[in-house]
Amino acid sequence: xxxxxxxxxxxxxxxxxxxxxxxxxxxxxxxxxxxxxxxxxxxxxxxxxxxxxxxxxxxxxxxxxxxxxxxxxxxxxxxxxxxxxxxxxxxxxxxxxxxxxxxxxxxxxxxxxxxxxxxxxxxxxxxxxxxxxxxxxxxxxxxxxxxxxxxxxxxxxxxxxxxxxxxxxxxxxxxxxxxxxxxxxxxxxxxxxxxxxxxxxxxxx
Numbered sequence: 467x468x469x470x471x472x473x474x475x476x477x478x479x480x481x482x483x484x485x486x487x488x489x490x491x492x493x494x495x496x497x498x499x500x501x502x503x504x505x506x507x508x509x510x511x512x513x514x515x516x517x518x519x520x521x522x523x524x525x526x527x528x529x530x531x532x533x534x535x536x537x538x539x540x541x542x543x544x545x546x547x548x549x550x551x552x553x554x555x556x557x558x559x560x561x562x563x564x565x566x567x568x569x570x571x572x573x574x575x576x577x578x579x580x581x582x583x584x585x586x587x588x589x590x591x592x593x594x595x596x597x598x599x600x601x602x603x604x605x606x607x608x609x610x611x612x613x614x615x616x617x618x619x620x621x622x623x624x625x626x627x628x629x630x631x632x633x634x635x636x637x638x639x640x641x642x643x644x645x646x647x648x649x650x651x652x653x654x655x656x657x658x659x660x661x662x663x664x665x666x667x668x669x670x671x
Contacts, residue, residue: 492523494658498583499527501657502612505665508532512578515540515602517567517595518585522550522560528581529556538572540565567595575604583612584661587632592622592643600647606670609649611640615662640664 502524508514511534516525519539529535539562541547547562554560565571567582568591580599589595599609616623616634623634635643641651641664649666657663 495523498612498658498661499524502583502610502663503527503531505655505663506610508535509578510534513576514579514581515572515577516581518582518588519550519562520546522554522562524581524583525560529560535559538563540567540570542566568598570598570602572602574601576602577607578604579608579610581610586611586613587634590630593646596643596647596649600649600668603649603668605668607668609666611664611666612657612661614660637662637664
């Protein structure tokens with residue numbers, strides 16, 4: 467993986483940040499988030515992480531629905547995080563940090579749940595990302611993966627919509643990624659058209 471890839475992605479989302487919540491993604495994500503929240507199960511006083519958090523809309527909805535929740539949003543784009551921080555009404559329960567999903571700047575077992583919503587398709591090293599998620603999850607913690615799915619089983623479906631493309635994974639491919647990192651697939655739920663929620667759990671000790 468090259469620095470050029472990260473720099474390109476960072477530039478793309480930095481440029482998009484100021485208008486991101488005013489275009490199609492705002493309506494699309496609102497609908498996806500509403501359906502996702504129907505399946506979220508968190509312990510009391512949960513500590514959660516959202517990777518590829520963008521402007522923070524999912525975390526805003528989570529901390530509103532779960533008043534005792536503590537949450538961290540992580541994103542590669544400084545401008546996306548700037549927008550998220552400007553609208554953050556839940557400090558200090560909700561904070562935002564710049565970083566990469568491939569090398570999460572957190573301790574082992576730090577989070578009760580990790581979310582990834584329409585961001586996993588950007589990662590060139592999905593096994594590394596899932597491995598990092600498994601590392602920072604506490605025993606019994608859950609990983610909520612929401613992304614557009616694919617029906618192709620032989621390999622991830624590559625769509626050349628960016629210079630390095632985006633990758634879509636079938637339900638079975640998601641399951642294999644999870645098992646390789648030691649997290650178990652609990653179930654799948656279609657949220658909106660081809661947008662699929664896959665819930666993983668880290669085995670308890």
